Each structure stands twice: as structure tokens, then as C-alpha cells.
Amino acid sequence: MAKILVLYYSAYGHIETMAQAIAEGARGAGAQVDIKRVPELVPEEVARRSHYKLDQAAPIAKVEELADYDAIVIGTGTRFGRMSSQMANFLDQAGGLWARGALHGKVGSAFVSTATQHGGQETTLFSIITNLLHFGMVVVGLDYGHAGQMRLDEVTGGSPYGSTTIAGGDGSRQPSENELEGARYQGRVVAETAQRLIR
């Protein structure tokens, strides 16, 4: 059974919801899944003032744990078109794992959220995917088996590079059913791919 980590950073809860959908899809394919988040770096006072969602159930991940998984799916809200500093800070501590090749051949995958439709979904996905490739991971995107990414009848996230959601300028939009379906699909494909690659 493939062991999968869904690792995320979410200030306002959109990526937290997407992480749960990724996990649901992976579990449906028979994988054992942990959902964990990276530490917050913003001072608590600032986070409170900025209305961050502070009641997130997922435990905080430790960098060394990354080596324990067959697949790691990484999600974050965008910051100026690239991954959040919280996620980058966590990954920057994985130099030891990188040096040992501890993540070589494992499956890596990415999902993101932006405020606006064209606010950097693909560039943010690629900022994560770049990192995954440096770790020597095999990248799984969101193939067109999730046909919902081609919909034009409604505003929707989703791209071949990974599942996405659009939070809206004020954060009031929540992940749509189509976006959650994409996340579940991605979780399933990650699990199936990891299962095939287990050595």
C-alpha cells in the first residue's frame, strides 16, 4: 500500500479544503494518507489581525518525515505568483534529504490557490514542481482524464500541471465541486502511480 503525504500551507482555508480532497482521492485508491501542514511564520498577532484560519486540525510536519513517504503532494496559496514563504522555508530545510538523495524516485505533485483566475496559478505550480524535480521526484500532474479542467461554462481552476482553486479577491469564493473533483482525481492518480513505482 502506497504511503502518501499531503503537505500544505493555507492561510485562509482554501488549500486546506483542497488538501482534504486530494487525500480523499488517494484513500479511495487504497493509499495510506497523512495530511500535514508546514509551520506558520507570520507572528500570531498579525495572523489574527489578518483573519487567518488558525483552527486547522492537520499536525505540523517535520522535514525528516518526508523520506518516509512514497509520494508527497504539496499545496499552497500563491504569493506574488510563486509558492508561499512558509512552504519555501520548510522545503529549504530539506537540503540534507536532497544531499542523500532520500526522495529520489518518489512521486511528487502540486496543487495551488490564487485570488484571481490569472494571478499565477501555473507559475506557482511550477515553483513547486521545480522543487520536486530538484529532489529527484517523479512528477504527476492533473491529466485530462479530469475533463472538468476544460469547462468553459463556469469559472474554474484546474490545469494539466496540478489542481487549483480560485479564492476571489476577498477570499469569499470556496473550492467549487469541479475543482474538488480535480483534486480528488489528482490524489487518485498520485496513489496509483506511487503504487506502481514502489520498489
Ligand SMILES: Cc1cc2nc3c(=O)[nH]c(=O)nc-3n(C[C@H](O)[C@H](O)[C@H](O)COP(=O)(O)O)c2cc1C
Ligand atoms: C502577500 C500575498 C501575496 C499574494 N499574491 C497573490 C498573487 O500574486 N496572485 C493571486 O491571485 N493571489 C495572491 N494572493 C492571494 C492568495 O493567493 C490567496 O489568499 C490564497 O490563494 C488563498 O488560499 P488559502 O485560503 O489556502 O490561504 C496573495 C496573498 C498574499 C497575502
